[in-house]
Every structure is written in C-alpha cells, then in structure tokens.
Amino acid sequence: MKARFRKKAGVGVAALLMTAGMGVASAPPASAAPADCPRGYVCVWNNDVAWGAPTWMSQGNLYNLHSEHGMYILNNGVRFPGADHIRFNLTAQAGGNFQGCLHYPNDPNVDIFLGPVTLHSAEWGPEC
Numbered sequence: 001m002k003a004r005f006r007k008k009a010g011v012g013v014a015a016l017l018m019t020a021g022m023g024v025a026s027a028p029p030a031s032a033a034p035a036d037c038p039r040g041y042v043c044v045w046n047n048d049v050a051w052g053a054p055t056w057m058s059q060g061n062l063y064n065l066h067s068e069h070g071m072y073i074l075n076n077g078v079r080f081p082g083a084d085h086i087r088f089n090l091t092a093q094a095g096g097n098f099q100g101c102l103h104y105p106n107d108p109n110v111d112i113f114l115g116p117v118t119l120h121s122a123e124w125g126p127e128c
Contacts, residue, residue, distance in 0.1 A: 037076045042086050042102075042122055045072040048112050062122040071117040075102035075109040077124070088122040101128030 034050040037043035042062060043054035048070030056065055065071075075086040086102040093116035102109050 034074065037074050039076055040078050041076050042124070043074045043076060044119065044122070048072055048114050050074065061124060062119065065119040066117070068116050070112070070114045071119060073102065073111045073119070073122065075104055077104040079104060082126045083124045085125055085128050086122050087125045087128070088119060090117055090119045092117050103128065
C-alpha cells in the first residue's frame with residue numbers, strides 16, 4: 001500500500017494514517033528544534049521521540065539509514081533559497097513508502113515514523 005503524508009494536511013491526516021496502521025505518528029508543534037540538533041543541520045533520531053542526541057546529523061544530504069525503533073526527522077536549517085528544505089524518501093515496514101518535504105523552522109519541520117524504518121534519502125533542495 002502506498003501513502004503520502006503531507007505536513008500541510010495537518011494532524012487529521014496523521015490520525016487517519018495511524019488508524020489505518022500506516023506507522024506515522026502525529027506531528028509535534030510546527031517548529032520543533034530539539035536542543036541537540038545544531039542550527040543549519042538535518043538531524044535524524046533512531047527513535048520516534050527525539051530522545052538523546054541525534055543518531056545522524058549533517059549539513060549535507062543523508063542516505064540509507066535504518067532504524068528498528070522508529071525515526072524522528074528534523075530540518076533545523078536556515079533560510080537559503082534553493083537549498084533550505086529537506087526532501088526525504090523512506091520505507092516504513094508497517095506502512096509502505098513515503099515521500100515528504102520538511103521546511104526550516106517556523107514552518108512544519110519534523111516528521112515522525114513508528115516501527116522499523118529505512119530512510120533512503122534526505123536531500124536539501126528548493127521550496128516544497
């Protein structure tokens with residue numbers, strides 16, 4: 001089953017996907033920035049609550065990351081036209097393939113996935 005999750009659709013879509021067993025958690029506040037993620041980075045936690053330091057973080061792109069415990073993806077970037085959004089592609093074992101785009105802070109900048117997850121790519125790019 002394929003599904004797309006778009007932050008602009010709001011928590012209602014997240015709740016619907018959770019009800020359908022898609023493995024997507026409800027979104028945190030619009031501009032989340034856990035303290036352990038430096039400004040200008042994309043950070044990924046090997047859990048679904050951003051507990052502890054990020055497992056992976058980069059000012060560049062990230063590829064082929066796997067977590068058995070869910071995944072919390074945060075764009076803590078800065079405004080840089082043409083390269084300040086994170087486009088990601090992942091597979092969640094419980095819910096299929098997802099593509100998304102995260103804005104930098106002050107817009108929706110977080111996605112959360114439950115259960116086993118493989119992040120195929122998280123790449124910096126232009127406006128979503």
